[in-house]
Amino acid sequence: MSDTLLTNARLIDPEAGTETDGALLISGGLIARVFAGPPPADTGAAVVDCRGKCLAPGIVDLGVKICEPGERHKESFRSAGRAAAAGGVTTMITRPDTLPAIDSPEQLEFVSRRAAEAAPVRIHPMAALTKGRQGREMVEIGFLQDAGAVAFTDADAVVTDTKVFSRCLTYARALGALVIAHPQEPGLTGGAAATSGKFASLRGIPAVSPMAERMGLERDLALVEMTRARYHADNLSTAAALPALERAKAAGLDVTAGVNVHHLTLNALDVGDYRTFFKIKPPLRDEDDRLAMIEAVGAGLIDVISSMHTPQDEESKRLPFEEAASGAVALQTLLPAALRLYHAGQLTLPQLFRAMALTPAQRLGLPAGRLSESAPADLVLFDPDAPFVLDRFKLESKSKNTPFDGARMEGKVLKTWVGGREVFAA
Known part of the structure; x- marks a missing residue:
């Protein structure tokens, strides 16, 4: 070369x-x-x-869903790789919420091989935290780590059994593995499609209080304090959750947090007349929450901005709002959406790339995300x-x-x- x-x-x-x-x-x-x-x-x-x-370091996108195996008609490594390259994403950290879930070294080897064959960008896979993402039995963390898993997560499936989750954190701590969780209180969030408030009530959309996120995060952080594991909250979206995160960091826990670019640039009112392309998980929040999350990114309390790229086909979106699938594709829109915050004078370009490139790379122990000699x-x-x-x-x-x-x-x-x-x- x-x-x-x-x-x-x-x-x-x-x-x-x-x-x-x-x-x-x-x-x-x-x-x-x-x-x-x-x-x-x-x-x-x-x-x-x-x-x-x-000219900036390529984006390190933490939490990309590529639908191989199981739903290749929604997204493949080849199509996601092209989208990533066109969006300035040079490293994708992929989620294990496929069909079946990536919970064994053999499945991890399959996705790693497919990624190397088909994608023009770097791909590092995460593995499931529990078998089948069912929250009942821990995966073989050590074997999966040896096979190349950079982190462990059940994605949006919350491990409701506290004993199982604490056992996972304890094993991860012993192996130095990073556990990534989606903090929500599932008893409250089940069936919800919007954030509670006047707008959801007027539209008749099943809704959930932002407190569900705070409750889930408080539980997770208590277990992290007990086990001293490495922990990342993947998709915070509410102001109510931020004080708990701030206390955990002040206490010296090995904790980081991320936010979806949609929660930084859109709010609950964007759903409008039941537009299902705006249905994501967690649901879009109120404007006060959006502004609080932007401020948290600027202050460094929120460490990572990601796309949470979640492909859904037309059939799963062209449904009544309550029944439609959650998620949005965002590999190509992550950068221009994030630049809305730059043009609004809310975040600088170095702050944006700290959250989109440097910090996610550092959290995962990757050499990317820097403009310095000897960096990739x-x-x-x-x-x-x-x-x-x-x-x-x-x-x-x-x-x-x-x-x-x-x-x-x-x-x-x-x-x-x-x-x-x-x-x-x-």
């Missing part, structure tokens, strides 16, 4: 928290040098003029000001269930590199 020099770039460095004009040299799949200002003329590398656009040359070049109207049928994903269909957005990915190899060019 020949050396490549990316010149005339606006470097977004989430590690230093800076935006600077400069250049970057790629050699052997790694970042060889970072230049402040113009580079020397004698590097001998092929030159790519970035024309003053933003996983990069995205984008124009944060380029306007467009999103057409869902132009997305690379097989499923087209995005709440941003027809929305006016700003921010286009121009090029994506993985290990110094160009995998997307607009």
